[in-house]
Amino acid sequence: MSPTIVSAAAKTGPKKAVAAQAKEAAAEPAEPPAPGVRSETIRKGDTLGAVLTRAGAPNNQAADAFSALRNVFNPKDLQIGQKVEIELASAETEGNLDLKRLFLPVSVERDVEIVKGENGYIAKEIVRPLKTVMIRGGGTIDSSLFVSGTENGIPVEMMMEMIRIFSFDVDFQRDIQPGDGYELVYEQRQTDAGKVAKFGRLQYASMTLSGTTIKLYRFEDGSGFVDYYNGKGESVRKALLKTPIDGAKITSSFGARRHPILGYTAMHKGIDFGAPSGTPIMAAGDGTIRKYGPNGAYGNYVQIQHNGTYSTAYAHMSRFADLRVGSRVRQGQIVGYVGTTGRSTGPHLHYEVMVDGTQINPLSVKLPSGRALAGKELKQFQGIMQELDRKMLTLPEPAQLAQARE
Ligand SMILES: [Zn+2]
Numbered sequence: 001m002s003p004t005i006v007s008a009a010a011k012t013g014p015k016k017a018v019a020a021q022a023k024e025a026a027a028e029p030a031e032p033p034a035p036g037v038r039s040e041t042i043r044k045g046d047t048l049g050a051v052l053t054r055a056g057a058p059n060n061q062a063a064d065a066f067s068a069l070r071n072v073f074n075p076k077d078l079q080i081g082q083k084v085e086i087e088l089a090s091a092e093t094e095g096n097l098d099l100k101r102l103f104l105p106v107s108v109e110r111d112v113e114i115v116k117g118e119n120g121y122i123a124k125e126i127v128r129p130l131k132t133v134m135i136r137g138g139g140t141i142d143s144s145l146f147v148s149g150t151e152n153g154i155p156v157e158m159m160m161e162m163i164r165i166f167s168f169d170v171d172f173q174r175d176i177q178p179g180d181g182y183e184l185v186y187e188q189r190q191t192d193a194g195k196v197a198k199f200g201r202l203q204y205a206s207m208t209l210s211g212t213t214i215k216l217y218r219f220e221d222g223s224g225f226v227d228y229y230n231g232k233g234e235s236v237r238k239a240l241l242k243t244p245i246d247g248a249k250i251t252s253s254f255g256a257r258r259h260p261i262l263g264y265t266a267m268h269k270g271i272d273f274g275a276p277s278g279t280p281i282m283a284a285g286d287g288t289i290r291k292y293g294p295n296g297a298y299g300n301y302v303q304i305q306h307n308g309t310y311s312t313a314y315a316h317m318s319r320f321a322d323l324r325v326g327s328r329v330r331q332g333q334i335v336g337y338v339g340t341t342g343r344s345t346g347p348h349l350h351y352e353v354m355v356d357g358t359q360i361n362p363l364s365v366k367l368p369s370g371r372a373l374a375g376k377e378l379k380q381f382q383g384i385m386q387e388l389d390r391k392m393l394t395l396p397e398p399a400q401l402a403q404a405r406e
Pocket residue numbers: 252268270271272349350351
């Protein structure tokens with residue numbers, strides 16, 4: 001008999017599920033709301049008003065409580081799965097309920113509460129002050145930096161920030177060897193009870209690659225601009241990014257090669273990055289757009305002038321970003337998307353770096369570095385760096401690094 005039921009259920013599955021859900025929802029009010037404290041969970045499509053009514057609060061009280069709540073909480077911020085505590089008492093009229101209190105935990109640092117007073121409902125906010133705690137993390141790399149960070153319990157935001165600041169100097173596909181290490185110090189914002197509310201700033205990060213350690217420190221300069229600097233006070237930011245595309249593999253390098261379409265040996269004047277069509281392409285550096293449109297064998301093409309010497313070009317794009325010749329672009333800004341327009345065998349980015357108009361190998365170019373701190377700012381930076389180095393010694397060493405040293 002049971003196989004018959006299974007097949008019948010499978011046939012009318014979704015319908016039955018909906019019917020069962022409706023039944024379940026309909027069954028709830030049958031349970032008469034009783035005085036006491038109830039915990040409700042916000043469901044899909046719920047409003048606080050609906051939850052209050054479901055719990056048994058009279059409609060007019062639910063409306064009054066809701067309007068008081070708006071003073072401390074935006075109803076749009078209500079999340080599915082969020083818990084609400086509702087306190088109901090027996091009303092003077094026999095069989096009716098009286099809404100006494102509504103308690104809504106909003107986040108680790110904040111709760112809101114509505115309490116019935118003599119003259120209606122009063123909204124209260126319970127804010128727990130947060131303190132900043134420094135956390136020292138790190139480990140050794142077996143497969144990728146990101147994977148190791150996750151395994152060592154480092155928040156994703158901090159790993160992303162670390163990858164961003166090192167990507168000017170480190171080619172994450174080619175420079176990292178198994179056994180390389182990294183370390184970082186970041187802020188954690190927590191309550192007095194030690195509950196973590198959020199993560200703060202990445203203060204320090206280092207990478208040890210094939211025995212050489214690069215250390216970077218966060219510093220905010222006099223104009224409020226935040227950057228990461230090495231021990232000598234030089235910014236990690238380079239005039240040009242190492243790769244203007246995220247996570248792509250080099251499929252063809254610079255130099256003489258047998259052309260895949262033309263068949264004969266010719267000079268390949270750029271590097272090709274294989275990536276799916278539509279992958280965003282970033283401006284390698286700040287600059288001004290000099291060419292922006294279809295360009296023969298290059299297909300859809302962008303050329304950016306970065307300064308008196310350097311310019312970069314991006315070819316075979318599927319489409320452009322909303323820019324034009326003369327537009328100013330910032331480093332990392334999206335200028336277009338990977339495609340296979342022009343003379344191309346498949347979706348890829350053909351990327352060129354030019355010095356005074358002549359293509360050079362983008363991988364061998366000695367990139368001019370960003371600014372170096374000097375004078376008063378350098379002194380300030382050195383102070384911050386020394387303090388951080390001192391503080392780091394007082395923080396527990398990441399377990400994996402301690403182990404690796406034994
Ligand atoms: Zn190419």
